[in-house]
Amino acid sequence: MAAAIEIQKLSKRYGDLLALDNIQLTIDTGEFFALLGPNGAGKTTLISILAGLTIASSGQAKIMGHDVVADYGQSRRKLGVVPQELVYDPFFTVRELLVIQSGYYGIRKNDAWIDEILYRLDLTRKADTNMRALSGGMKRRVLVAQALVHKPPVIILDEPTAGVDVELRQALWQFIKQLNRDGHTIVLTTHYLEEAEALCNRVAMLKQGKIVVLDSIRNLIKSIQGLTVQMRLSCEKLPAALQSWPTSSSEGFHYFKMENYPQIELLLAMLRQENIQVLDMQLQQPDLEEVFVKIMGAQSLETP
Numbered sequence: 001m002a003a004a005i006e007i008q009k010l011s012k013r014y015g016d017l018l019a020l021d022n023i024q025l026t027i028d029t030g031e032f033f034a035l036l037g038p039n040g041a042g043k044t045t046l047i048s049i050l051a052g053l054t055i056a057s058s059g060q061a062k063i064m065g066h067d068v069v070a071d072y073g074q075s076r077r078k079l080g081v082v083p084q085e086l087v088y089d090p091f092f093t094v095r096e097l098l099v100i101q102s103g104y105y106g107i108r109k110n111d112a113w114i115d116e117i118l119y120r121l122d123l124t125r126k127a128d129t130n131m132r133a134l135s136g137g138m139k140r141r142v143l144v145a146q147a148l149v150h151k152p153p154v155i156i157l158d159e160p161t162a163g164v165d166v167e168l169r170q171a172l173w174q175f176i177k178q179l180n181r182d183g184h185t186i187v188l189t190t191h192y193l194e195e196a197e198a199l200c201n202r203v204a205m206l207k208q209g210k211i212v213v214l215d216s217i218r219n220l221i222k223s224i225q226g227l228t229v230q231m232r233l234s235c236e237k238l239p240a241a242l243q244s245w246p247t248s249s250s251e252g253f254h255y256f257k258m259e260n261y262p263q264i265e266l267l268l269a270m271l272r273q274e275n276i277q278v279l280d281m282q283l284q285q286p287d288l289e290e291v292f293v294k295i296m297g298a299q300s301l302e303t304p
């Protein structure tokens with residue numbers, strides 16, 4: 001069976017800027033995949049090429065075995081893209097928009113599926129409302145609905161939860177997770193790394209147009225050694241005996257880095273010896289954010 005997405009030696013040049021540099025990536029059907037990278041890394045450019053909206057300078061991309069240029073019609077039918085920006089036609093109602101969108105794909109009788117996506121996105125009550133009268137969050141739900149009218153096996157979401165409230169974010173993820181369980185391949189770009197960590201199995205990190213990491217989230221987190229113990233102590237300044245321990249402090253908390261759990265005991269013993277009390281303590285396991293910052297550098301966590 002063809003891969004959901006197959007990208008070979010793909011590059012995109014804008015004048016002197018190499019926005020994508022020899023991308024090689026295969027995403028299998030059924031994956032829940034995260035595409036991460038700082039602003040300007042090339043994520044949107046890659047998605048545009050997959051959607052046939054931008055032409056690559058060189059290389060090839062296929063959706064479910066269909067070339068995005070030579071076999072545009074078929075590849076586009078297999079793909080649903082939820083864009084980053086809120087683009088919509090203000091003159092139509094939600095339902096009209098979805099019927100028109102179905103028409104683009106040559107689907108005539110789509111009412112049952114449209115009703116289902118409206119229901120699953122909690123848009124049923126808004127079906128006959130004009131697009132311009134919807135709130136930003138509701139418009140974003142319609143963008144998701146639009147991307148799904150043709151039941152695409154591959155769904156790409158470009159930062160779908162940017163600026164979205166917690167309730168919608170939760171509802172959206174329930175729905176996307178269900179789609180993934182139903183067999184759809186999901187590719188997600190997000191600036192919320194805990195979101196990628198909670199949802200996705202595998203991740204590619206892009207930096208200046210290149211894939212710098214491609215691995216399962218589990219492996220990436222495993223590759224980060226050690227843990228951090230966050231403590232509030234009865235003293236502000238650490239005694240000399242503890243100064244050699246790798247620490248940092250911020251907002252009244254001390255952070256002690258250690259390689260393994262037995263070191264916690266050692267630390268507690270040293271604190272006791274110094275007559276220092278522990279007022280608050282939390283263990284921090286390595287997470288995807290730590291991997292990301294290590295690979296990209298601290299500037300990478302800027303949001304758009």
Ligand SMILES: Nc1ncnc2c1ncn2[C@@H]1O[C@H](COP(=O)(O)OP(=O)(O)OP(=O)(O)O)[C@@H](O)[C@H]1O
Nearest residue numbers: 014017019037038039040041042043044045046304
């Ligand atoms: N049409 C264009 N003309 C010239 N340069 C472009 C064009 N589109 C994108 N770029 C440049 O290509 C690079 C990659 O941009 P892209 O939008 O793909 O990044 P991104 O990873 O999606 O970033 P963000 O997280 O901010 O959305 C950037 O340096 C951007 O300025």
